[in-house]
Amino acid sequence: MNLNTRIDAFVTLGAFLRQFSNSGIIQKEEIACNNEYFDLFLNKIETAHHYNSWFNKEQVLFACESWANALTEETIKKWIDSYQIPEKDGKTVAIIMAGNIPLVGFHDFLSVLITGHSVVVKQSSNDNQLLPVLANYLMAIQPGFKNKIEFTTQKLPEFDAVIATGSNNTARYFEHYFGNKPNIIRKNRNSVAILTGEETQEDLQNLGEDIFRYYGLGCRSVSKLYVPEAYDFDNFFKAIYSYSDILNEQKYVNNYDYNKAVYLMSLYKLLENGFLMLKEDQSFGSPIATLFFERYENLETLRKELTSKSEQIQCIVGNLADINTVPFGETQKPQLWDYADNVDTVDFLLKIY
Missing domain, CATH: 3.40.605.10 (Aldehyde Dehydrogenase; Chain A, domain 1)
Structure with a gap:
């Protein structure tokens, strides 16, 4: 053959x-x-x-x-x-x-x-x-x-x-x-998105696909946002409202309710819209129905930080030319040559002959 x-x-x-x-x-x-x-x-x-x-x-x-x-x-x-x-x-x-x-x-x-x-x-x-x-x-x-x-x-x-x-x-x-x-x-590994405040509503709506597809369980699912220091989340929440039918999935709702209760009892500050919570956190892996976010001073500093933490990141979503990013809405549509963890599987397989 x-x-x-x-x-x-x-x-x-x-x-x-x-x-x-x-x-x-x-x-x-x-x-x-x-x-x-x-x-x-x-x-x-x-x-x-x-x-x-x-x-x-x-x-x-x-x-x-x-x-x-x-x-x-x-x-x-x-x-x-x-x-x-x-x-x-x-x-x-x-x-x-x-x-x-x-x-x-x-x-x-x-x-x-x-x-x-x-x-x-x-x-x-x-x-x-x-x-x-x-x-x-x-x-x-x-x-x-x-x-x-x-x-x-x-x-x-x-x-x-x-x-x-x-x-x-x-x-x-x-x-x-x-x-x-x-x-x-x-x-x-987890995936992150970088927002600058210049995204269109279509960009942010597509970002919802990266967040909610497979309920956020994939390593290519966006679990954290990086946003400018003065970022206003209103446009983000408006754009992802079309994903509110995720509330029809009872297991997702159970996770939302449970994690919200834990956060509130721990007196964490949250932003939320009834089906997604935003929590400021330096970690990458957010629980189901939760999205971590972190504010950055400038893109150059952020680029260096992400480079230093590259082994924890599967992919980066955004519209930035100087950072290797995946377009909004495309994380769960990888090409055959988009290798997990950036390790070339085929090259590995050819070397074992």
Whole structure:
């Protein structure tokens, strides 16, 4: 199974996923193996919230749309063409996946297989319903994957390298057990946004997408704002009001009520609008329904501070030319070449041949 064959298989998978979106779920006759897998995958989308109550249908479909958009022939080739991928048998790579957002480990899964390696996947129980169906679909359309994909819930079988994603605490465990193997070990990271006061209402409304998508549970979700010293939050609150229907999610409301009670009992000063609290805090990782903020004197000082704390930051949102920023509203739409923690996964995988 050569590189082009693998690319074709993932392009077909992208076409399969394109049937599932928030704008409509439409079964298409021309999609390969659709009779066997369309209803099966739709059932997993419908029932995902039974296994993780944060995975409602809208959020799962958004994840499917994102991957469908990424898995086109043009995008995959643009991503992979800058690498020299050998046409020979690869190694076995173990992937230990997080479970915070739907299909969160798919990029690692894709990267291992597209580079010709075999994969052993250990999923989080919080996100173990969707990927096995997509893996089985891949094996159905391209049997060459059948001896290259394995899932396990037990102790990992023999492997040559590992990609493990978790918290700062689990990272210590990973480093202890996997330190003698080639590895990528990811820890906690959060994303931030820089506001200057010159943003349009559209910018701020798009920022709401970065804050509320996946209820703020992703490492690319904005959990903190940096604002000028005299910043007025009125325009920000007006712009994000369109996201108030998040109050329809009872688990989010429970977190909002609980965290608000804790803050008030601790006599913290808060700004809030009924569904989001703003708390001045130097930390990065804010609780659900809370957004930390910090005021800055000037952008040059802020740039130096963010550079010194780069290992804690996944991405920076804003409209600044001199800082590597993601446009407002785009954090949850990364390109295939936007690597987690800025570690080039494909380069790592090619070095273990």
